[in-house]
Amino acid sequence: MHRYALRRLVSLIPVLIGVAFIVFTLLYMTPGDPARMVLGDLATDEMTAEFREKEGLNDPFPVQFGRYLYNAARGDIGKSYMTKNSVFSELTASFPDTFKISACAILISIALGVPFGIVSAVKQYSIFDSLTMLFAMVGMSMPVFWLGLLLILTFSVHLRWLPSSGLDSLSAMILPSATLATQSLAIITRMTRSSMLEVIRQDYIRTARAKGQRESAVILRHALRNAMIPIVTVAGVQFGVLLGGAVLTESIFSIPGIGRLMVSSIKMRDYPVVQGGILFIAFAASFVNLIVDLLYVAIDPRIKQN
Amino acid sequence: MKAGNRKNASRVLKVLLRNRLAVLGAAIIVLLALGAVFAPLIAPYGYARQRLDRGYETPSKDFWLGTDEYGRDVFSRIVYGARVSLAIGFLTVGIGLILGGLIGVTAGYYGGAAGGILMRLMDILLAMPSILLAIAIAASLGTGLFNLMIAVGISSIPRYARIARGSVLSVRGMEYIEAARAAGSGDLRILTRHVIPNCTAPLIVQATLGVASAILNAAALSFIGLGIQPPFPEWGAMLSEGRQFIRELPHLTLFPGLAIMITILGFNFLGDGLRDALDPRMRR
Numbered sequence: 001m002h003r004y005a006l007r008r009l010v011s012l013i014p015v016l017i018g019v020a021f022i023v024f025t026l027l028y029m030t031p032g033d034p035a036r037m038v039l040g041d042l043a044t045d046e047m048t049a050e051f052r053e054k055e056g057l058n059d060p061f062p063v064q065f066g067r068y069l070y071n072a073a074r075g076d077i078g079k080s081y082m083t084k085n086s087v088f089s090e091l092t093a094s095f096p097d098t099f100k101i102s103a104c105a106i107l108i109s110i111a112l113g114v115p116f117g118i119v120s121a122v123k124q125y126s127i128f129d130s131l132t133m134l135f136a137m138v139g140m141s142m143p144v145f146w147l148g149l150l151l152i153l154t155f156s157v158h159l160r161w162l163p164s165s166g167l168d169s170l171s172a173m174i175l176p177s178a179t180l181a182t183q184s185l186a187i188i189t190r191m192t193r194s195s196m197l198e199v200i201r202q203d204y205i206r207t208a209r210a211k212g213q214r215e216s217a218v219i220l221r222h223a224l225r226n227a228m229i230p231i232v233t234v235a236g237v238q239f240g241v242l243l244g245g246a247v248l249t250e251s252i253f254s255i256p257g258i259g260r261l262m263v264s265s266i267k268m269r270d271y272p273v274v275q276g277g278i279l280f281i282a283f284a285a286s287f288v289n290l291i292v293d294l295l296y297v298a299i300d301p302r303i304k305q306n
Numbered sequence: 307m308k309a310g311n312r313k314n315a316s317r318v319l320k321v322l323l324r325n326r327l328a329v330l331g332a333a334i335i336v337l338l339a340l341g342a343v344f345a346p347l348i349a350p351y352g353y354a355r356q357r358l359d360r361g362y363e364t365p366s367k368d369f370w371l372g373t374d375e376y377g378r379d380v381f382s383r384i385v386y387g388a389r390v391s392l393a394i395g396f397l398t399v400g401i402g403l404i405l406g407g408l409i410g411v412t413a414g415y416y417g418g419a420a421g422g423i424l425m426r427l428m429d430i431l432l433a434m435p436s437i438l439l440a441i442a443i444a445a446s447l448g449t450g451l452f453n454l455m456i457a458v459g460i461s462s463i464p465r466y467a468r469i470a471r472g473s474v475l476s477v478r479g480m481e482y483i484e485a486a487r488a489a490g491s492g493d494l495r496i497l498t499r500h501v502i503p504n505c506t507a508p509l510i511v512q513a514t515l516g517v518a519s520a521i522l523n524a525a526a527l528s529f530i531g532l533g534i535q536p537p538f539p540e541w542g543a544m545l546s547e548g549r550q551f552i553r554e555l556p557h558l559t560l561f562p563g564l565a566i567m568i569t570i571l572g573f574n575f576l577g578d579g580l581r582d583a584l585d586p587r588m589r590r
Contacts, residue, residue, distance in 0.1 A: 015433050019433055022439075023442050026442050026446040137575065137578075143529075143542070146545060153556055240435050241435050244434075245435075248437075266530070271445070278441075281434070281435065282435075285435060286433050
């Protein structure tokens with residue numbers, strides 16, 4: 001198990017180097033002179049030339065990328081053009097807020113999606129099933145940013161029940177988490193339903209029923225456990241999607257997380273922050289997938305034997 | 307083979323027509339497509355026509371869905387916006403499907419080191435949430451309709467590549483492929499006549515659902531200012547512009563969002579129905 005975990009962790013390295021390469025290349029190709037962006041329009045040509053030389057911006061691409069990687073391995077992913085702070089410290093300062101709403105959202109999605117999916121599967125073709133599936137489809141089709149605005153309009157502007165921005169209190173977390181959760185809740189509900197439907201047609205479920213076990217035990221102990229692998233996979237993938245989705249949710253609810261930092265950095269062409277943010281989220285998403293892979297073994301001992 | 311294909315297609319169509327939600331989805335898409343094509347006939351005003359004396363109006367007889375700050379008719383802009391959204395949806399799926407399909411088919415059919423490298427590259431792209439990848443590409447290319455389509459299209463490539471590779475792998479070992487090879491068919495003929503036609507089902511489903519996610523991602527990029535720039539009537543951009551008036555003029559955010567949702571719902575209903583009809587395991 002430890003060796004497997006270590007091997008999977010090591011296999012993350014080339015993926016992250018690849019992500020760094022793609023993001024670095026994309027932003028390297030971006031038109032505009034970084035020296036001009038940092039120093040402003042008033043800087044003379046001599047000043048920008050000096051800056052380019054000092055920051056190594058005149059070096060060939062492979063040298064620049066090599067240096068970026070070398071520094072990144074030591075936790076230094078550049079300085080913000082705007083604030084002059086280290087990108088890493090800016091990201092770590094804003095990550096807790098992003099993590100808070102993403103974690104809340106994934107918890108809501110699992111806590112509601114799994115039971116709804118189970119009941120839908122057990123009562124296939126019932127009114128409950130049809131309604132759940134319809135709501136799930138609507139949830140999947142709703143633009144996150146639109147849903148967020150509608151919730152603000154309803155609960156903050158009209159009813160005045162909940163705050164529309166910030167993350168200072170528990171009540172302030174409700175709207176952003178609900179907004180972010182909707183799509184993954186829909187996906188997890190659908191996945192649970194289809195995974196359960198496949199399992200409850202198996203022979204061993206019939207056997208369990210034939211043994212006279214209570215229906216709840218058949219569903220929860222036998223069916224759900226076997227249906228869990230695809231559900232856990234989807235939940236893991238969704239966590240990565242949520243971190244990406246936070247970009248929109250945070251800008252709607254004015255939450256000072258990584259997403260909003262990235263959006264404002266894009267607008268101000270502060271590319272080291274954009275680059276670092278994408279790398280940071282890709283790392284976090286890959287790390288969650290690694291944990292999901294390790295969870296498989298806990299859920300399904302057969303995987304360990306293989 | 308051809309008669310079999312036709313029979314199969316008519317069976318799929320029959321199953322699809324029995325699925326009410328899929329029919330509803332198809333109807334929504336047809337209506338949108340008609341709206342997009344005949345926009346100049348349907349929309350009462352031009353999408354950029356400003357009437358500053360009639361700005362900030364709520365829905366009325368003159369302006370069915372109200373007007374924005376420049377007095378532009380929201381309904382007309384939504385109708386014209388269907389052109390932009392559908393174009394984005396179909397063209398980006400075209401980019402993803404063709405490039406991703408080629409990569410996946412090559413990696414699946416030939417395998418080897420080149421196939422391995424291609425799929426590792428796809429894994430790297432998949433490690434980034436697609437919206438972030440699209441953001442990175444859009445930030446590098448700059449704003450505008452064309453760049454937006456490229457950004458969203460490229461970010462969808464790995465999904466098609468994976469599905470195509472998986473399907474090719476499952477077909478590659480089939481006896482009829484071996485038979486074709488024994489009969490002297492070359493790789494190209496085997497690929498175009500036997501492998502690709504038998505791999506299309508999952509790709510069609512992904513492409514239909516892909517139109518939905520492409521429209522959604524493009525609207526999201528426009529919403530954060532990386533997509534289409536005003537005065538072009540893109541639904542995400544309209545939402546973003548209307549956002550500042552959400553308290554006083556909620557119709558400016560309500561209707562463009564509704565347009566996005568109904569469109570996405572249409573493609574998702576149809577995609578789901580197609581999956582049920584094309585997947586033999588779902589046959590009841």
